[in-house]
Amino acid sequence: MSDPWDGAGGRATRNRTRQVPGQRESEPDGARPTGGRAAARAASRARGGGRSRRRARPAGRGKRALKFLGIGMSLLVVVIAGAGWWFYEHLNGNINSVALDGRGGSEKADAFGRTPINILVLGSDGRTSAADCKLGGGCAKTGVQSGNGNADVEMVVHIAADRSNATVMSIPRDTMTDVPACTDPLSKASTSGYYGQINSALSYGPACQVATVHQLTGIPIDHFVQLDFSGVVKMSDAVGGVDVCVSDDVYDTYSHLKLSKGSHTLKGEAALQFVRSRHGFGDGSDLGRTVSQHIFLSSMIRKFKSAGTLTDPTAVYDLADAATKALTVDDGLDSVKKLISLAADVNKVPAKRMTFTTMQTAPDPNDSNRVVAGTGAKDLFSTIANDQALTTGSGKKSAAASATAEPTASAVPASRIAVTVGNGTTVPGRAADVATALTDQGVGSATVTHDAASSATTTLTYGTGQKAEAQTVAKVLGLPSSHLKQGTGTGLVLVIGADWPSGTNFPGGDSSPAPADVHAAVSNAHASTADEAKTCAKVSPYKTVDLNGVSMTPSQAYAAARSKPDSDA
CATH class of the missing domain: 3.30.70.2390 (Alpha-Beta Plaits)
Incomplete structure (x- = not known):
């Protein structure tokens, strides 16, 4: 068989008798060395002894390959480092921060020098962007609004000094309290102080809201995290949806949440409808909404902790990007590094030792549609301020869930x-x-x-x-x-x-x-822990919604609105 490279039809004819690269040409007499190893090799070849002649490796080819590989690796390192720096700067650039200026007090370290973390989580009802107007409605006449809006959601998140447990306490937005003198450094909105609804303090800036909660509860609050409507949508999408359960068919004609009885995975706008629904659950007030929000957050925490979320680079990037875009924070949390540190602290707490509670309330004597801090609230505030756990060290159901456990010997109320x-x-x-x-x-x-x-x-x-x-x-x-x-x-x-x-x-x-009385702290506080995956939000049995001018229960509204698609459809 002819060699395809040979002959006139080939690209070239190979020289099969080519000289080995690097082989020394014959030299004139006297040019060779007369002694040493060169002379010994020459004498050996003349005698026919020694090793057979080997083909020499092409000079420089290996070095060139290593050089190109080194250049390639250097470029790869530069690209990766550049991408990492861009990613870090990109996320830092997403973060919007506001100074608290010490309005929330400061934490006290324990005997080992460890400090608890108290964060006020705020959900704003402000329609400050086109996206929020679309999601929240109400902008038909006003258009995109300015300012901070009101705090639809207020939760004090306490992480113990030893990171062994955490407490999340919701404060109903209808709570009446004293708002201190405040001035928002951005909008310049100012107040000399007044008695009013607690969620209105956000109108004077996040620092004013923090100061108001600190004044009501006595809990030192050194951080805040604020989300708007679109922030909830972004976060729920970033984790691939949040699993929730409802006890019955529900249609809240105000938040537009519509779900059939059972379990659902909520993303985007459906997730926002769920956390905003106050007429769909409980007694149709803000108290019922806090419980369903705890169910939602417990599910989100379990998803954060799942291996599938935290070990997937794409999921982690999406989550980090969504979180930094969605949040406004205090200047103590104004970098990716600080937020990662906070996330690591939260991740140390087992789900079974994260207790969700709602501040106990009583009707406001001056307005039956408003509430004030009720019996047991002071004890709940004290457990957080004093860094007392509401669960046992083993994580088993304790006073937090059943309110039946006796206090330990070292903590008699x-x-x-x-x-x-x-x-x-x-x-x-x-x-x-x-x-x-x-x-x-x-x-x-x-x-x-x-x-x-x-x-x-x-x-x-x-x-x-x-x-x-x-x-x-x-x-x-x-x-x-x-x-x-x-x-x-x-x-x-x-x-x-x-x-x-x-x-x-x-x-x-x-x-x-x-030590506070843990029994009193959790009594009527709707306490639950984040590991309770089978808990369903209780649909309101009362006529809390209105459909076509007719008052009805959320389940009746669901049956009457068969043509409307479900929120997770």
């Missing part, structure tokens, strides 16, 4: 404790001053006795089985454990000694707020 206080000093009124301080800190009762003997040392004596109560009181007063002793009687007796002549905190002690 102060409200259950009675103390008798005696003055063992020569300073008049010492017992009364300390007794007042105890009740101000939430101790159930503090009775002054007038027959205490003089004492050089302050002592807190407790009866059998009452050590935990004594520890709670000692913590309130900053009294070291060396001043506690068990007696033969019953009850707690505190005798103020000469070593404590003034003040309501023991000299050199480290007093801290008394």
Whole structure:
């Protein structure tokens, strides 16, 4: 068979007797070296000995290949680094931030130097873009609006100092409270302070909303995160949809949510309709909406934590891009690095130890359509401010879910404790001053006795089985454990000694707020944990919606609107 490369028809005729590249040409006599290894090799060849001649490797070809490979790898590194820098700068450029200027107070580190995180999550009803006008409606006459709008959603997210647990507390938007003096640095909108609906404070800027919640609850809030309508849509799309369940057919003619009984995966506008629906769930008020929002957020958290979301580079990019575009944050969260750090802290908390609650309310005496903080709210505020967990260390159902567990030995609620206080000093009124301080800190009762003997040392004596109560009181007063002793009687007796002549905190002690009553904190707070995947939003049984001028229940409206497609269709 002829070689296709040979002959006139080929591209060229190969030289089969070509010289090996790099082979030395014969040299004139005397030009060769006369000694050394070259002479020895020549002598060996003349004798026919030594190794057979090998084809020499083409000079420079290997080096050129390595050089091209090195250049290629360098270019690849530059491209990847450039893309990474662009990605980082792109995400940073998405973030809109606002300074809080200390309006929310500051967190206190624990004994190990660890600090809790408290974030106020806000959902704005502002129609400040064409997208928000389309999603929220109401812009037909006003057009795209300016300003911050009102806070339709307010949630205090508390992450424990040791990152072992978290509490999310919703504050109904209809809550009446005192709004402090505020000025929005951007819009210049200003108020000297007033008594009004809590969600209206956002009109004077996010810092004013943070200050208002801090003033109501006493909880230090050092961060805020704000989303608008389009932000909810972007976030739900970025995670591939959020799984929810409804207890019955529901059609909220106001938010336009329409779903059949059972489970659904909601994306985009359907997700927004679900979190905005207040007439579809519960009693048709904002209280019912907070519970359905907790179901939605619990599902989203479970999806965030799923391997399929966090290990998929495309999903992570989409999520990061959507999140940074959707959020307005305080200047303490104004970079991708800071947001990633926050996400890592949240991710450390197991879903079974994330407790969702709603602030307890009571009807406003002046307006039956509004509410005020109710019984148990102060205890709920205190658990967050004092970094108390609402779940057990094992994550099993505890006071957060059932409100039946007994307090642990180291955290007896102060409200259950009675103390008798005696003055063992020569300073008049010492017992009364300390007794007042105890009740101000939430101790159930503090009775002054007038027959205490003089004492050089302050002592807190407790009866059998009452050590935990004594520890709670000692913590309130900053009294070291060396001043506690068990007696033969019953009850707690505190005798103020000469070593404590003034003040309501023991000299050199480290007093801290008394533990709150966890039972009261979760009572009527609709507490649930984020691992409860089978919980369905309870559709309202009341006539909370209106269809064609007729009042009806959300389920009746669903049946009457068969021609309207479901939200997830």
